[in-house]
Amino acid sequence: MSKIWVFSDMASRYPELLAAAASLGGDVNALVIGTDSAKAFSYGATTVTQLPADESRMIEDYVPTIAKCVTASGTPAVVLISATKRGKAVAAKLGIALNAGVINDASSVKGGDGVTATHMVFGGLAVGTETVKSAVAVITMGSGAFEPLPEDAARKGDVVTADFVPPPVSIKCLERRAKQNSSSVDIGKARRIVSIGRGLKAQEDLAMVRDLASALDAEVGCSRPIAEGENWLERERYVGVTGVQVKADLYVALGISGQIQHMVGANGAKTIFAVNKDKNAPIFQYADFGLVGDIYKVVPAMTALLRK
Amino acid sequence: MDFKLTEEQELLLSSIREMITRNFPADYFKKCDEEYRYPIEFMHALGENGISMLGVPEELGGIPADLLTQMLAIEEVGRMGAPCFLMMGAHCVHNMIDFGNKEQLAKTVEAVATGVPAYSLAITEPQAGSDNNMLGTTYTRKNGKVYLNGQKTFISGAADYPYMIVVARDPDGKDPKKCFSLWWVDPKSPGIRINRLHKIGWRMVSNCEVFFDNVEIDESALIGQEGNGFVHLMRNFEIERLTIAAYSLGPAECAFEEAARYTNQRVQFGKTIGSYQMIQDKLTQMAIKIENMKNFVYKVAWQDDNKQSLRLSSALCKLYCSQTAQEVIDDAMQIMGGVGYTEDCRISRLWRDIRVSRIGGGTDQIMTYIAGRQIVKQYAS
Amino acid sequence: MNIVACFKLVPEEQDIIVNGDRTLNLEKATPKISLYDLNAVEAATELAAAMPDSKVSALSVGGKILENSKARKDILSRGPDALYAVIDPALESALPRETAAALAAAVGKIGSYDLIICGEGSGDLYAQQVGLLLGSLLSVPVINEVSKITAGDGKVTVERTLETEVEVLEVPLPAVVCVTADINTPKIPSMKAILAAGKKPITVWSVTDIGASTGGAPVVMQSILAPAQADRKKVIVEGDSDDKVAAFVESLRKVL
Ligand SMILES: Cc1cc2nc3c(=O)[nH]c(=O)nc-3n(C[C@H](O)[C@H](O)[C@H](O)COP(=O)(O)OP(=O)(O)OC[C@H]3O[C@@H](n4cnc5c(N)ncnc54)[C@H](O)[C@@H]3O)c2cc1C
Ligand SMILES: Cc1cc2nc3c(=O)[nH]c(=O)nc-3n(C[C@H](O)[C@H](O)[C@H](O)COP(=O)(O)OP(=O)(O)OC[C@H]3O[C@@H](n4cnc5c(N)ncnc54)[C@H](O)[C@@H]3O)c2cc1C
Numbered sequence: 001m002s003k004i005w006v007f008s009d010m011a012s013r014y015p016e017l018l019a020a021a022a023s024l025g026g027d028v029n030a031l032v033i034g035t036d037s038a039k040a041f042s043y044g045a046t047t048v049t050q051l052p053a054d055e056s057r058m059i060e061d062y063v064p065t066i067a068k069c070v071t072a073s074g075t076p077a078v079v080l081i082s083a084t085k086r087g088k089a090v091a092a093k094l095g096i097a098l099n100a101g102v103i104n105d106a107s108s109v110k111g112g113d114g115v116t117a118t119h120m121v122f123g124g125l126a127v128g129t130e131t132v133k134s135a136v137a138v139i140t141m142g143s144g145a146f147e148p149l150p151e152d153a154a155r156k157g158d159v160v161t162a163d164f165v166p167p168p169v170s171i172k173c174l175e176r177r178a179k180q181n182s183s184s185v186d187i188g189k190a191r192r193i194v195s196i197g198r199g200l201k202a203q204e205d206l207a208m209v210r211d212l213a214s215a216l217d218a219e220v221g222c223s224r225p226i227a228e229g230e231n232w233l234e235r236e237r238y239v240g241v242t243g244v245q246v247k248a249d250l251y252v253a254l255g256i257s258g259q260i261q262h263m264v265g266a267n268g269a270k271t272i273f274a275v276n277k278d279k280n281a282p283i284f285q286y287a288d289f290g291l292v293g294d295i296y297k298v299v300p301a302m303t304a305l306l307r308k
Numbered sequence: 309m310d311f312k313l314t315e316e317q318e319l320l321l322s323s324i325r326e327m328i329t330r331n332f333p334a335d336y337f338k339k340c341d342e343e344y345r346y347p348i349e350f351m352h353a354l355g356e357n358g359i360s361m362l363g364v365p366e367e368l369g370g371i372p373a374d375l376l377t378q379m380l381a382i383e384e385v386g387r388m389g390a391p392c393f394l395m396m397g398a399h400c401v402h403n404m405i406d407f408g409n410k411e412q413l414a415k416t417v418e419a420v421a422t423g424v425p426a427y428s429l430a431i432t433e434p435q436a437g438s439d440n441n442m443l444g445t446t447y448t449r450k451n452g453k454v455y456l457n458g459q460k461t462f463i464s465g466a467a468d469y470p471y472m473i474v475v476a477r478d479p480d481g482k483d484p485k486k487c488f489s490l491w492w493v494d495p496k497s498p499g500i501r502i503n504r505l506h507k508i509g510w511r512m513v514s515n516c517e518v519f520f521d522n523v524e525i526d527e528s529a530l531i532g533q534e535g536n537g538f539v540h541l542m543r544n545f546e547i548e549r550l551t552i553a554a555y556s557l558g559p560a561e562c563a564f565e566e567a568a569r570y571t572n573q574r575v576q577f578g579k580t581i582g583s584y585q586m587i588q589d590k591l592t593q594m595a596i597k598i599e600n601m602k603n604f605v606y607k608v609a610w611q612d613d614n615k616q617s618l619r620l621s622s623a624l625c626k627l628y629c630s631q632t633a634q635e636v637i638d639d640a641m642q643i644m645g646g647v648g649y650t651e652d653c654r655i656s657r658l659w660r661d662i663r664v665s666r667i668g669g670g671t672d673q674i675m676t677y678i679a680g681r682q683i684v685k686q687y688a689s
Numbered sequence: 690m691n692i693v694a695c696f697k698l699v700p701e702e703q704d705i706i707v708n709g710d711r712t713l714n715l716e717k718a719t720p721k722i723s724l725y726d727l728n729a730v731e732a733a734t735e736l737a738a739a740m741p742d743s744k745v746s747a748l749s750v751g752g753k754i755l756e757n758s759k760a761r762k763d764i765l766s767r768g769p770d771a772l773y774a775v776i777d778p779a780l781e782s783a784l785p786r787e788t789a790a791a792l793a794a795a796v797g798k799i800g801s802y803d804l805i806i807c808g809e810g811s812g813d814l815y816a817q818q819v820g821l822l823l824g825s826l827l828s829v830p831v832i833n834e835v836s837k838i839t840a841g842d843g844k845v846t847v848e849r850t851l852e853t854e855v856e857v858l859e860v861p862l863p864a865v866v867c868v869t870a871d872i873n874t875p876k877i878p879s880m881k882a883i884l885a886a887g888k889k890p891i892t893v894w895s896v897t898d899i900g901a902s903t904g905g906a907p908v909v910m911q912s913i914l915a916p917a918q919a920d921r922k923k924v925i926v927e928g929d930s931d932d933k934v935a936a937f938v939e940s941l942r943k944v945l
Contacts, residue, residue, distance in 0.1 A: 102786075130908050133907055179855050270944075291937045316883055
């Protein structure tokens with residue numbers, strides 16, 4: 001039976017990771033920076049290994065410490081990490097430190113003869129299924145792949161503390177600041193999403209999109225160019241293979257052409273509505289309901305009708 | 309015979325595609341066309357990328373390329389739906405290499421490097437179109453200065469380009485073959501009045517009437533040898549004819565591809581229109597015409613690259629391509645149905661723009677005249 | 690500064706055909722430079738332009754696809770001074786670990802370097818780890834998500850854009866950085882650069898030449914399959930007249 005470890009640089013990601021770990025069977029050891037173990041136990045950890053907190057350190061500096069914990073308790077072992085940007089750095093570094101195979105952005109993970117995980121390849125055109133053959137497997141889990149277990153504050157377990165092992169080469173962090181134009185919105189969890197693409201002509205026109213979203217009680221999402229080229233919306237809001245993969249009940253795509261890279265993020269939605277002025281836009285191949293028309297005319301009209 | 313493009317040519321073309329796709333969507337040209345605006349950003353991009361300097365010698369900061377490669381570049385710009393008919397920078401430079409002085413060449417290169425043709429070429433006058441022996445604009449001398457008087461018309465870019473070359477007559481000249489000279493003029497000089505004409509196409513560039521009222525210039529504004537105006541322009545007319553053929557080819561391909569895609573999408577009577585043989589027949593004929601145009605343009609370019617005469621072939625090529633491109637684009641519009649006639653569909657713009665290929669740079673009839681005489685002569689004995 | 694920019698040639702996505710059994714047919718797909726690697730190459734050339742006496746080497750390891758001479762000219766037209774390619778059947782469809790090991794060996798063979806720049810992930814597998822693995826294998830500082838690089842004396846200062854934070858990091862050289870897709874807008878190669886590309890030096894090695902070992906891959910790819918398409922209703926109305934919009938909103942109400 002493999003030893004299962006979980007680690008995340010974002011506290012909010014532990015519940016899903018623990019659920020993924022539980023699905024692999026066996027004991028689950030949560031690596032946590034600091035001394036708060038209760039949360040990890042309540043979501044299914046059987047052991048919590050506390051790593052000494054120190055604001056001056058970078059998350060990546062904990063790699064040798066984690067590697068030491070994993071090595072000490074033997075193989076086979078699986079380390080599940082949240083597929084955040086830091087998480088991926090930690091995963092790759094662990095890959096070398098533990099001579100382990102690494103898979104990023106897994107949308108599913110299975111045990112057995114080696115750990116098998118799936119993740120999107122060719123810009124979402126296909127799904128790759130890979131199996132880790134090495135004694136230790138390091139997998140970063142995409143958000144939303146697993147439903148957290150029900151929280152149970154009564155669950156307890158063993159607490160272990162680990163000594164910090166300094167990394168051989170270190171990078172100096174000169175400054176850390178909050179990202180501008182960033183939000184804590186998680187549209188991966190939103191039930192309804194109104195998503196806007198390059199059909200939008202100016203940033204001010206977002207007001208019209210927000211109006212519709214509020215009439216529908218939905219979050220605002222977008223295609224990548226709106227977040228990354230134009231910077232009109234936060235990165236967290238763009239949907240697609242390199243963005244968020246949604247699980248909403250309703251996805252309303254406005255002025256989005258429906259390229260595969262976008263659609264693999266949107267396809268998880270139960271029902272897709274689309275408005276596009278080009279009747280040949282690929283989005284209509286992926287939509288349940290489509291309207292060929294100008295968003296500047298249709299969106300305000302929709303909002304008005306919904307508010308009636 | 310090797311029809312394969314070189315890797316460099318393929319990369320050049322893909323760079324052109326990348327530039328237009330990334331920075332100049334169809335909407336940009338639609339807007340310029342609607343606003344009668346010279347697409348200066350696009351022209352600058354052609355300069356920045358070096359496309360406007362293709363074929364200009366390296367010593368002048370240009371990029372060595374044979375005429376075939378230059379024609380391929382024009383074709384690709386046109387195929388992407390962009391106004392390839394504005395690409396005449398290298399042509400401007402070649403004229404000045406052939407018969408301009410150092411200073412005129414330097415000014416030309418400076419402008420062309422930014423993507424903008426350096427000068428408009430003012431030949432046509434109200435009474436002298438096809439028959440340019442009738443040109444009446446004169447140059448006269450007084451107190452060491454030269455004065456231009458008269459009127460030009462239809463001059464492309466007169467309101468957009470930094471300089472103008474004016475063909476003018478020596479009123480005292482006896483021999484009509486020796487009385488025309490070329491003059492380098494700043495279109496903002498006192499005595500010049502420019503009036504835009506209203507056209508159904510080519511809206512992204514001005515075509516103007518230009519009035520010369522005692523416009524004073526220096527002797528140094530003479531281009532080439534006095535009295536040799538038309539001799540100078542002659543050889544480059546042949547290249548210009550080939551260039552106009554390439555201006556026709558690219559847009560025809562653009563329209564063809566757009567229409568062919570549409571036949572897969574448009575459903576009438578329960579089937580895509582592409583499944584109907586009458587539409588397939590159109591597409592097939594269009595495809596043949598495009599192949600023919602390509603082969604013709606490439607062959608004539610190859611002839612020049614191999615130092616063969618273009619006298620006959622360039623006239624035939626211009627005549628064939630300008631007529632045929634018009635047919636192809638017209639068929640593309642037919643396939644699109646009503647949509648093709650709207651301004652939302654760029655085929656309507658190509659349709660308006662292509663027509664002038666049969667008029668400017670020598671009409672169909674004049675091409676026939678040039679070619680026909682040569683053919684008859686070839687078989688004289 | 691001596692900069693190495695790593696890149697991968699991948700099949701053009703537009704040309705990939707999904708077979709009836711959901712496998713992918715890549716036969717018709719022409720090789721192209723992986724999109725995000727263009728950011729790495731651009732970052733390298735911009736950095737080199739800002740530092741006197743710099744040199745940029747483009748480096749790629751892989752299979753036969755790297756023999757494509759047009760693709761070689763393509764990469765060289767984008768700024769690098771020289772190209773190094775490790776071509777070996779053993780590297781055909783190599784996964785990240787083998788790729789990183791070969792890159793590390795190739796970098797050793799190239800000789801000295803100050804900075805290695807990789808893209809955030811390749812257009813085909815998008816595994817997002819080769820650069821990180823490479824840095825760890827070379828035992829030099831390595832960091833991902835770099836969105837700005839400023840060269841200093843014996844170090845670079847980088848900005849690292851994370852989900853909600855930006856870190857400003859001082860990275861001692863030599864080092865490896867993985868850049869984000871929005872660190873720059875790769876320049877479109879100019880006509881001049883394209884024509885000059887064919888004259889730049891190209892070095893080709895095999896796995897044996899660089900002394901890399903390729904055995905013992907820790908991960909194996911089992912399958913690559915297109916996802917089954919979700920069944921959609923595809924009720925499309927043409928036109929945005931009031932009654933059409935009203936009908937559309939009615940359908941919308943039904944799922945609320
Ligand atoms: C490796 C890779 C990864 C990528 N990852 C992602 C990703 O994760 N997410 C993502 O979104 N993209 C991603 N992309 C980009 C993707 O390929 C597309 O370029 C992008 O999704 C297009 O965004 P869009 O639909 O908003 O813009 P466009 O494709 O330009 O479409 C705009 C649409 O708006 C319509 N329109 C315009 N005006 C109006 C109007 N007034 N009324 C109605 N309709 C109008 C047009 O008809 C058009 O269909 C990725 C690309 C690559 C290569
Ligand atoms: C958009 C546009 C751009 C132009 N740009 C320029 C420019 O930049 N510089 C410039 O100098 N000029 C320019 N011109 C002018 C162009 O070169 C002339 O329009 C062209 O040479 C024809 O002259 P014309 O219009 O006077 O017609 P005409 O010569 O009057 O011809 C009228 C008709 O008679 C026919 N015809 C004439 N002679 C004969 C003959 N011998 N046998 C049989 N048929 C004959 C013609 O083919 C035509 O069908 C431009 C014209 C247009 C429309």
